[in-house]
Amino acid sequence: DAGVTQSPTHLIKTRGQQVTLRCSPKSGHDTVSWYQQALGQGPQFIFQYYEEEERQRGNFPDRFSGHQFPNYSSELNVNALLLGDSALYLCASSPTTSGQETQYFGPGTRLLVL
Amino acid sequence: GDSVTQMEGPVTLSEEAFLTINCTYTATGYPSLFWYVQYPGEGLQLLLKATKADDKGSNKGFEATYRKETTSFHLEKGSVQVSDSAVYFCALSFVNDKLIFGTGTRLQVFP
Numbered sequence: 001d002a003g004v005t006q007s008p009t010h011l012i013k014t015r016g017q018q019v020t021l022r023c024s025p026k027s028g029h030d031t032v033s034w035y036q037q038a039l040g041q042g043p044q045f046i047f048q049y050y051e052e053e054e055r056q057r058g059n060f061p062d063r064f065s066g067h068q069f070p071n072y073s074s075e076l077n078v079n080a081l082l083l084g085d086s087a088l089y090l091c092a093s094s095p096t097t098s099g100q101e102t103q104y105f106g107p108g109t110r111l112l113v114l
Numbered sequence: 115g116d117s118v119t120q121m122e123g124p125v126t127l128s129e130e131a132f133l134t135i136n137c138t139y140t141a142t143g144y145p146s147l148f149w150y151v152q153y154p155g156e157g158l159q160l161l162l163k164a165t166k167a168d169d170k171g172s173n174k175g176f177e178a179t180y181r182k183e184t185t186s187f188h189l190e191k192g193s194v195q196v197s198d199s200a201v202y203f204c205a206l207s208f209v210n211d212k213l214i215f216g217t218g219t220r221l222q223v224f225p
Contacts (some may be wrong), residue, residue, distance in 0.1 A: 006157075033212065042203055042215035043158070056212060090157055092213070101146055101165075101209045105158040 002027060004093050005104035012112045013081050021076040021109045025093030031055075032074040033103060034066060036093055037088040049074050078111075086113045116141040120204050120216035127223050133191040135219045137178075137204035140185065144205040147171075147180050147187040148213070152201045161189075161202070194223045 005024045013019050025032050031050045035043035045058035049068035068074045074091075088110050089106055092103035121136040139147065141221045147163045150158040162171030167182035186203060204216040 004157075023177075031210070035213075042205075042217045043213070045212040045214070048212060050210075055192075058212065073165075088157075092158075094117060096210050098148055101207055101211070102148075102160060102163060103207070104149070107157040 004029075004091055004104055005090050006089075006106040006109050008109060009107065010110045010112075012114065014114050015081055015083060017081050017113075018077065018079045019081060019111060020090075021078075021089050022073065023076070023091030023093075024073045025091075025108060026104050027091035028093045029104070030072050030074065032068060032073070033092045033094070033096045034076045035090040035092065036060070037090055037108070039087070043090055046076070059113075081113045083113050086111060112114040116145070116206060116214050118204050118206055118214055118216035119194075120202075120219050123218075123220040125203075125219060125221050127194055127198055128219070129134045129223055129225050130193045131200075133189070133194045133221065135189040135202055135204075137187045137189065137216060138185050139187065139204075139206050141206055142183070143208065145179070145208050148207065149176070149178055149187070149189050150203045150205060150215075152203065152218070154200070156159055158203065182222070194221070199223045220221045 019068045033048040034046040037043040039092040052068045088108045091106045148163045149161040162173040164171040164180035170179045201218045205213045
C-alpha cells in the first residue's frame with residue numbers, strides 16, 4: 001500500500017515565477033491538505049480539498065491556489081513567487097468518508113526561491 | 115484561537131535516559147491530539163494519537179496521555195536511543211479539520 005507521494009522532491013525557482021507541486025494521497029483517502037513548513041518552524045495550514053472543492057483555507061494569500069482531481073490527487077500552485085515562499089511544502093491525506101481525522105504526510109517538496 | 119505550545123529545545127540526552135517533552139493546548143471543545151516526528155530531511159510521520167480525555171496513545175516505546183484538566187499531552191519514553199534523534203511536533207485537530215502544530219522540539223541523543 002503506497003503512502004502519500006509528492007513530486008518533485010526539490011525545486012529551485014526565481015522571484016516572480018510560478019510553481020506547481022503535486023500530491024497523490026494514500027490509497028482509500030479522499031481528502032488532501034497542504035501545509036507550508038518554514039525552516040525551524042511547525043507546519044502551517046494552507047488549504048484542504050475534498051470532493052474537488054476547497055473545503056477550508058488558512059491565512060495564505062490568493063497567490064496560493066490548488067486543485068483536486070477526480071482520482072483525489074491534488075496540485076498546489078503558487079504564483080508570483082517571493083523569497084519568503086522558500087519552504088518545505090507538505091501534503092497530507094485523510095479519509096473523510098470513514099470519519100477518521102488522522103492525516104498522513106508525504107515526504108514534502110523543498111522549494112527554494114532565489 | 116486554538117493553539118499548541120511545546121517546550122523549546124533542543125533537548126539533549128544520553129542514550130537510555132528518560133524523555134519528557136511537554137505539550138499544552140488551548141482549544142474550544144475537545145480536539146484529537148497527536149505527536150508527529152520529523153527525521154532530518156524527511157516529512158512528518160505520525161507517532162501516536164489520542165482522541166478523547168484520559169486516552170493514552172503509544173507507539174515504539176513512546177507514550178502520551180490526553181489530560182483534559184491540565185490541557186496537556188506530554189510525550190514520554192523510558193529509554194531513548196540515538197535513533198530517536200529528530201524533531202517532535204505536538205498537534206491538535208477536530209474531525210475533518212486542519213492540524214494545528216506547535217513549533218517543534220528537537221531531540222538529540224548521544225551514545
